[in-house]
Amino acid sequence: MTYRIVRRLVVVPLLLLGVICVPRASAQFLTRPTLEWRTLQTQHFTIHYPERLSDWTLAMAAHIESVHDAVSAFVGSEPTARVTVIVDNPYDISNGFALPFIGHPLIFMWPTPPSPSSTIGDNRGWGEMLSVHEYTHIAHLTRPSRNSWRRIITNILPVRLGPIAIKSPRWVDEGYATYVEGRLTGSGRPFGAWRAAILREWALQGKLPTYGQLDGSGAYEGGAMAYLAGSAYLEWLARRQGGEESLVHLWLRMSARIDRSFDRAFAGVFGGFPADLYGRFTAELTGKALAVDSLLAHSGLVEGETVQQLEWGTGQPAISRDGTRIAIALGSHTEPGRLVIWSTAPEPVSARELAERAKERRLDPLDVPAIVWRPRPKRALATLYAVDGMPYENPRFLPDGRHVLVTRRESLGDGTLRPDLYIWDTNRGGVRRVTHGAAVRTADPSPDGRDAIADRCQHGSCDLVRVDLSTGHVAMLAAGTPERSYYRPRYSPDGQRIAVSVHEHGRWRIVLLNRDGGAPRDIAADDDANRYGVAFLPGGNSLVFISEKGGIPNVMSLNLATGASRPLTRVASAAIAPEPDPATGAVYFLELWPKGLDLNRVWPDSVHLDSIVALPTSLAPAAPPAPPADVDTFPRGVLPSPHGYGVGPRLYRVLPNAGIAPEGRRIGLSLASTDPVGRLTWLVQGTLGDAGMWRGVSASATLRRFHPFLTGELFTTRDYPSEQHAGTFAAPALDARYDGGALSAQLTRSYVGSSHRLEVGASLGRLRGSALGAGQRALAFAEYGTARLQRVRDWVFVERLTVHGDAGRTLGDGWLRGVGTAGFEVRRSGHGIAGDVTLGRVSPSVRPFEQFAVGGLEPPLFDAPLLSQRVVEPIFPVGVASGPTVGAYRVMLTGGVLRPFYLGVSAGDRLTRWHRAFGLDTHLPVVSIPFVALPAVQLDGGIAYSIDAPFRHKTRGYLSVVYRP
Numbered sequence: 001m002t003y004r005i006v007r008r009l010v011v012v013p014l015l016l017l018g019v020i021c022v023p024r025a026s027a028q029f030l031t032r033p034t035l036e037w038r039t040l041q042t043q044h045f046t047i048h049y050p051e052r053l054s055d056w057t058l059a060m061a062a063h064i065e066s067v068h069d070a071v072s073a074f075v076g077s078e079p080t081a082r083v084t085v086i087v088d089n090p091y092d093i094s095n096g097f098a099l100p101f102i103g104h105p106l107i108f109m110w111p112t113p114p115s116p117s118s119t120i121g122d123n124r125g126w127g128e129m130l131s132v133h134e135y136t137h138i139a140h141l142t143r144p145s146r147n148s149w150r151r152i153i154t155n156i157l158p159v160r161l162g163p164i165a166i167k168s169p170r171w172v173d174e175g176y177a178t179y180v181e182g183r184l185t186g187s188g189r190p191f192g193a194w195r196a197a198i199l200r201e202w203a204l205q206g207k208l209p210t211y212g213q214l215d216g217s218g219a220y221e222g223g224a225m226a227y228l229a230g231s232a233y234l235e236w237l238a239r240r241q242g243g244e245e246s247l248v249h250l251w252l253r254m255s256a257r258i259d260r261s262f263d264r265a266f267a268g269v270f271g272g273f274p275a276d277l278y279g280r281f282t283a284e285l286t287g288k289a290l291a292v293d294s295l296l297a298h299s300g301l302v303e304g305e306t307v308q309q310l311e312w313g314t315g316q317p318a319i320s321r322d323g324t325r326i327a328i329a330l331g332s333h334t335e336p337g338r339l340v341i342w343s344t345a346p347e348p349v350s351a352r353e354l355a356e357r358a359k360e361r362r363l364d365p366l367d368v369p370a371i372v373w374r375p376r377p378k379r380a381l382a383t384l385y386a387v388d389g390m391p392y393e394n395p396r397f398l399p400d401g402r403h404v405l406v407t408r409r410e411s412l413g414d415g416t417l418r419p420d421l422y423i424w425d426t427n428r429g430g431v432r433r434v435t436h437g438a439a440v441r442t443a444d445p446s447p448d449g450r451d452a453i454a455d456r457c458q459h460g461s462c463d464l465v466r467v468d469l470s471t472g473h474v475a476m477l478a479a480g481t482p483e484r485s486y487y488r489p490r491y492s493p494d495g496q497r498i499a500v501s502v503h504e505h506g507r508w509r510i511v512l513l514n515r516d517g518g519a520p521r522d523i524a525a526d527d528d529a530n531r532y533g534v535a536f537l538p539g540g541n542s543l544v545f546i547s548e549k550g551g552i553p554n555v556m557s558l559n560l561a562t563g564a565s566r567p568l569t570r571v572a573s574a575a576i577a578p579e580p581d582p583a584t585g586a587v588y589f590l591e592l593w594p595k596g597l598d599l600n601r602v603w604p605d606s607v608h609l610d611s612i613v614a615l616p617t618s619l620a621p622a623a624p625p626a627p628p629a630d631v632d633t634f635p636r637g638v639l640p641s642p643h644g645y646g647v648g649p650r651l652y653r654v655l656p657n658a659g660i661a662p663e664g665r666r667i668g669l670s671l672a673s674t675d676p677v678g679r680l681t682w683l684v685q686g687t688l689g690d691a692g693m694w695r696g697v698s699a700s701a702t703l704r705r706f707h708p709f710l711t712g713e714l715f716t717t718r719d720y721p722s723e724q725h726a727g728t729f730a731a732p733a734l735d736a737r738y739d740g741g742a743l744s745a746q747l748t749r750s751y752v753g754s755s756h757r758l759e760v761g762a763s764l765g766r767l768r769g770s771a772l773g774a775g776q777r778a779l780a781f782a783e784y785g786t787a788r789l790q791r792v793r794d795w796v797f798v799e800r801l802t803v804h805g806d807a808g809r810t811l812g813d814g815w816l817r818g819v820g821t822a823g824f825e826v827r828r829s830g831h832g833i834a835g836d837v838t839l840g841r842v843s844p845s846v847r848p849f850e851q852f853a854v855g856g857l858e859p860p861l862f863d864a865p866l867l868s869q870r871v872v873e874p875i876f877p878v879g880v881a882s883g884p885t886v887g888a889y890r891v892m893l894t895g896g897v898l899r900p901f902y903l904g905v906s907a908g909d910r911l912t913r914w915h916r917a918f919g920l921d922t923h924l925p926v927v928s929i930p931f932v933a934l935p936a937v938q939l940d941g942g943i944a945y946s947i948d949a950p951f952r953h954k955t956r957g958y959l960s961v962v963y964r965p
Helices: 002-019 051-075 126-141 148-156 163-167 170-185 193-204 222-241 245-254 262-270 274-299 351-363
Strands: 037-041 045-050 083-087 094-099 106-111 305-308 325-330 338-343 382-385 393-397 403-411 417-425 431-433 440-445 451-458 461-468 474-478 484-491 497-504 507-514 521-523 531-536 542-547 554-559 565-567 575-580 587-593 596-602 651-661 664-674 680-689 695-703 709-719 736-751 754-769 773-792 795-810 813-828 831-842 852-854 881-883 885-894 899-908 915-926 936-946 955-964
Touching (some): 045 051, 051 083, 051 106, 094 126, 126 170, 193 274, 222 262, 245 262, 262 274, 393 440, 403 440, 403 736, 795 831, 852 899
Parallel strands (some): 083 106
Antiparallel strands (some): 037 045, 393 403, 417 431, 542 554, 575 587, 651 955, 736 754, 754 773, 795 813
16 A cells, blocks of 8 residues: 555656656746646636647537546546646647546646557547546546545545555556546547557567566556556456446445455456456467467468568658668667668678688587578668757658758757757768757658658647748648647658648548648548558659558558559558658568567569458457447537636645754644646745754745746744754854845756756845844845756766855845855666765855854755855754865765765865765655645755764764755
8 A cells, every 4th residue: 555655646746757858957847837828617627728728628628528427427436526637738748647636636638649650549539538538547546435444544644545546556547547448439549450459469479468567567568558458458357247347346346345455356356366367368368369360371461571670669761762771760778769871782791790600610510500580780871869868750861862851859948848850961970950949740851852841749739831941941731720630741752742641530541732732632531441651652653551441550552543552561460651762662661569660671563462351350459349339429518718827726735844863853844835837836834843953934935927937935943053962063153043035036948958047036134143143134146057968878977067156244244155066977777976066165254154064954944045154964963064165075876766975075264174974865856746736845864974073983864854835
């Protein structure tokens, strides 16, 4: 129980915050609070969305009450509280998630439509699929317990989860939502060709996940198995037990008065434990996959020639006009992808290999040479590596064969990521950026190389556009809508026509248009099969594309003059991304297998397939099943008028704050209030504790409506470090009651590979102390922080710099102070080494209160820049070293929650006496997660052994929790 609570409440939100892979000198939200937000309320939902996403959101919201009624009836439960829905897409991805908190359920939606060759590409509408899947999570996982003690415990926890959410493995959560997604719509993953293709091929190769891997694994498509295999397993269980009502029985047993584990509840419904019955399911699935394989083999498999056997995700190939070179993006499980240029000719045997073979024969004449069972690895003629972790993708050769048009995701500065166009010079190795913030997903250059056609995905729809490759200007050719999306356009060889895939009315089809985007006409629309990935064959009189007719994605060709079509492949798994060779007419394509996507090639003239093999639906899930007859249409409802978001509805959370260190102990409470988008966060805190710790009350708030963000705070505090537990190291002149306020402004810019933060502020307060005296303290400060990340294959290099300066007047005496910290990190495969150095200097004649004092925890009640003279080092008491100059260094090993470290600190007129220590620590800063009412949290803890006096051979520990708005 404890593990699953932690996994759902902590790990998942943290992973969601990791979608930006840049070093953070500033926090990143999943929402963009500075946009113009709107709010729409229906009977059961409150929907918040940026105004620019109005079309997509309103189209989705028109059906959401029908979705609510259908899903609630099917699942047999519904939440008692209104569901909050947030629509935003800063990262240009097709996804969503649900947080099934009892009392405050939430759904997050990213509206970018998926591509057709993804497992989520088959849907009646992206908004419909998202709302059904994510609301199923809410209706399913918020079912309350009927156990009175569990209800009492649930109600007193800060985050309330129902018994199904706590007990269920991931495959149950995601598998059931996928099951309902298909059952209610007759579409989605359960009835698409891609779930069947993956399960079938994995079964044929003996690579189906074990039960222990069903929640997810590091294998290719391992994370998707909870959806794909999980939903298929639940379908099998429902059929075996006589109907889908058996699944509702499972949920009822899991939420019963008698507290049962998932395995025990499962066995009571299905007559066996889940791991045991899963074994039977995989055996039957393998049998059906073998039946499909036998059927296809009897009809004649045509998989073409394997050009290169590959692993992990492989991008769509491109062939140069002279047919001599291939450009392809290669993915990797351990490092960012790279883009390579290969020769289309077979790789020759090198002289070194011939010599090695001859040597083997001389050493052992009876040895048997290896057969040639796969193509020789191709040598890269040119390679374009990822920049700052973002790979280049979607290559297309320009007419000269030397330059390649590619895309790469770039940041717009506010953390928003959008793909842009670049031109790669494969001879010299450089790239030239063509567009800025254009959001073009794929592009195809014209035969003269002056422009390119592309699909541009933004605001929840994908348009067909033309891009001037010299200026980057983007012009609309055909506008997408929430119900119509364009994908992967291709020019004809003469540049006068455009072929493009279009998703509309629940199907992918092929449309042919004039160069200016006019006179559209459907191509190869003789049935309701999905067709996509279109390209022109040499001469421009025929097309190749992917057709899912028969239940398997295969390559087909179509003669534009006669309208006749024929299959070019008959594969057992799935084919995607056909790419004709302009010189020879050969068609390259990618074929699915359990380790990734192989690059294959077929010659159309040599293929003589006269029919498409239709897979029997009885072989599901190794084949697509027959859709149910009673799917829901989700009627549209009348929507109320949306209104401005303002600062949003308020969410509240009471959180404990605490600290223990050589200074002493403190404990307190923090009341936090946020809105779902994060526009306004306020925090009221109070602490009690020992005299050597900061105590008092404070109120602070951050407004993120505009750039820069504004933060204000008021506080009344006291701290007497001369009375700390560890002994008398701090002078009595540091003891003070500090009351005051501060106002600051923070401007952040985040890019791919770099981030920048500038904060300026001022404070006015009053100090009182027996040795210090009494009077005003006024200061102004500025702080700049930056971080830079570089990736070299699987190595990551990070550099950080923070510079702080402040000027002020304390009890009538003026002073200036500056502090700088420079740091680095080098890591590989998640583990590495990091270090930083800090130097600071203050005016030499300043009062002792304003001189540097090393040691102690971070102040919990006001912003740390107001007390920049306190050099935080919690293993030492405050004042272990003090003076007008300070220096510190730290080296640590990274990659785990606990980090081994070695440090040294010194302060005084000169840095001559150092205090050194080594130990283990943890530093977990979590940015504010506004939609769960969580302010920014910083958790610090550690234990260290001191090397130098006065703590020589002493071991001390500390723990601290600090909140900021």
